[in-house]
Amino acid sequence: MSYLTRWSRKRSIWVFPVNAASCNGCDIEILASLTPRYDAERLGVEVVASPRHADVLLVTGTANSMTRGILKKIYEQMPEPRLVVAVGACALGAGVMRGCYNVGHGVDKVIPVNLFIPGCPPRPEAILFGILKLVGEHPRGQVVAKEQIGKVSTTEHEEGEK
């Protein structure tokens, strides 16, 4: 893969936030991370209105029986390479809702997840940190998704396929 492609993928991250049965807290913090104090646009992050435009899917919430189908569909509509970030305790593993009759065990049981951002809800700084880490901008390097999570498509993986 050319340097240009790799660079542009790092610098331009279009996200599509999806609320899969979340309490709103994480969604508000995602929105807050766009607002002047945090300003995610600095990093090239832009919220897009259609999953077809998106590079990163920000999933919040427990992915209950009603939303998991929608979540899958939205994930299918995204063009490769696509990354999924699970935001908040509910998306990680149902959080405080664990054991409710309509709640599964986290988003990674539904779609492959590349990065988990813990917190209830995570602060906007944490979300920005996570996104930076996702694209390998953080000194600690790029997140390589765990194999057991399923098929993943980070930029590095794709390079291997070519």
Place this chain on the structure above:
Amino acid sequence: MEEGNLDDVAARVGGQISQNRNSRVLTIEPGKLRDACKFLIDEMPDFYHLSTVTGFDEGKTIGVIYHFWKGKEFLSIKTSVPKENAILNSVSDILPASILYEAEVKDLLGVEFKGNRMTLQRLILPDAYPPEAPPPLRKEADPEKIRKMMELE
């Protein structure tokens, strides 16, 4: 809110009043529910804020409470129906605000509300909720089993 009003309802439709801190509960027969609500709306328009309709499992019966609110007090009209034959007459035609609340009780506790259009099909529960499982708020419902049936594990 003078206390006489609740006594008026009691005098009209029968039943017992019990004082419960800041709410007074009038327990009536299931058949009298519509009369009581109609009386409230016609004679006491001040009470015409329906806060909600609550249902709960009492063991052998299912209790349904209509909470009205005015001032510092709740006026609650309570009735109970047997679990096996849980049918009530809906008040949604005279109290439009109760449509959703009754539908909620129907889905979560399995109380039929005759005349409420919202309860004709499953409304509250997710599509995947197994029809053979008991309504989730009944005591016999087991969340673990339901989750297995819904393949959420």
Place this chain on the structure above:
Amino acid sequence: MDALEVVEILVFPGLTFFVWLAFVFEWLDRKTTARMQGRIGPMLAGPRGILQPVADFFKLTSKEEIVPQFSDKLVFEWGPPFFFAAPAIGTIFIPVVGLNAIVSSPYDLLFILFVLAFSTLMAGMLGYASAGRFSTISIGRLVLQYASFEIPLLLAIVSPAVAAGNLSISGIVQAQSNFHWFVFVVPIGFAVFIVSSLAELEKPPFDIPDAKTEIAAGWMTEFSARPLAYVKLTESLSYVFLSALAASLFLGGTAGPVLTNVTILQDGIYLAYFLIKVFAIGFAIFAIKTALARVRINQAANLFWTVLTPLSLLQLGIVILLR
């Protein structure tokens, strides 16, 4: 056509120059908007984030293309280059260095009007070709909006032409040398042109066809990867194109008030005047669009039909009388 002309058309001051100008415009747009909103805008891509639009573009070109099942595949796949071609061809009629454009004919403005119409038509075709529900609604709005702003836009473009007695853009620019800018002759026409350009560019308050909180991304909803990259680039290019058109028609384009006849670096001075004017108009549009909320389609149509059309007719009448 000799080799020099080909270079001029393709590199400078033709296509490549305008494409890079479009990237800079997009960046300025985002930066200005961010500044007005209390943010700082893109920072990481390039110095002060100036390469952000470039990063967006190249990222999109490297993504997977998805073609919806029920789409008209021919239009869906081949439409975006044509969509891109409309403003790209339009730009070669605009003088950038010197008082003459690369291509100049006595009927420039007719072609420009065609380009503006074609660009909207192409957007409509792309939206219909993608056969999405949001796209369909969006195209309804697009066409209605186009029907509303077309007349005022046309009349606003014609006013300076009447003032100059010339349909060629180069001719209009030349008529404005010595500080005879038409913005002083046809001020109402200039205002109408700016407002109509906002509608043509689908910017607030007229971003009705791609209102993201109502109909997702509008007619662009189904596009991904390379077509989307072209569509986005075309939008920025149209931005530049309309600003350049406004600068040429109303602010004298390359013709400046002073230093019009120096011997050395004359081309550089022309270019500087041109860029200053284009960016000035660009900033005006950024400021307007940031400060306003979106209107409803019927309100937009009302505005164009009941206010701007009479105004532009009045302007045209005044210009004809003055001549």
Place this chain on the structure above:
Amino acid sequence: MSDKGNNSPISGEEGSAKREVSAGLMQYSPENLMPFGPVHPALHEPEYFKLILEGEVIVDAIPRIGFVHRGIERAAQDRTWIKNIYLFERICGICSFAHSLSYVQAIEGILQFEVPKRARYIRVIVAELERIHSHMLWLGLVGYWTGFDTLFMWIWKDREHVLDLIEAITGNRVHKSYNTISGVRKDLPENISEPIKREMAYIQDRIRYYRDLVSREETLVVRTRGIGKIDAETARKLCPVGPLLRSTGIARDVRTEDPYAAYDEIVPEVKTSSQGDVASLLTLRADEVLESCRLILLALEKMPSGPTKLTAPRSVPKGENAFHVEAPRGELFYYIRSPGGITPERVKIRTPTMANVLTATSMLKGYTLADVPVVLTGMDPCFGCMDRISVFEVDKEKQWSVRGEDLRQYGISHYKTKKL
């Protein structure tokens, strides 16, 4: 309205001022169905509104709610009284303090606790801070929904100041985890009154500016004035709560009618408006923010000293209690039954959005698609709240009861061609 429309349980309540729409010839063909959600950029929560359109005009709106249904009321029965505080906070990320406030006060009612006065004052301060933050969030989102991003950014920038205060007091930005049975978990931090006064002055200043802005900014005014109109008679019938109700001129507010916490000593002035449209909601909410600022400063001034909590038992005696508080969105109702033990037998929660959604759906009809986000915003939807237990579909006609298939097809019907 057509027969179909009349069959819908809410069409009878339509305001006469709206534009008449003819639904007679509509066959509700798939082309006229417009999915609005479940995942829609205007709703940051999954909700599904099937809009039956005639051109751009909405003939009918069919909400399908329940995408956030998690089954919290059932889960509460398996958790202890204390754990439930933190569970109920997570019903909603915006009004989490109101949820816990209502819940613990219902328990305190059964326990017959006299909560320390200082704790009651602190509760008022945090509840009002939450109201400010929620209203500002809403004002910003109106900007976002009407394409006025600048307003959104500005207001959210100022909202951060409120969140800072909330964080300083409670330790968290969103889920505050501050209430406990018999009081609040910790005292106010030292020297907090100075920052509070400073920020309140700032917020008041800004809100006055925004109030002026939203009533003057022409494009925003034309988008909101006369939109989502609701009259007092309809409101009385459908029992909405909170600002939506107060915008029709009915001054009903739990804080004054049934004072809880320290609202009997810090008496709010109930703001109303008589227009009943979204424009009046904008100014009404701005007024309420100003009022909240006043209340906070008043509470700070009258703040008594003393303990902030008592020792609460782990179990609650047998009994039942109904309690409601004025959450930012309106009356939030809790009904708890205790069997006498460490877990509740039943907790019933009725959130403000649940009470408002019926009204909002009837408000939609006759307006255009462009108005949908604005009208739905008008009620300040918080589906996270509502869906803890409910779903409904105002739809009985079999032939157009599509049940979420629309968006699914929208997803399924696409295949991919790899072209890299």
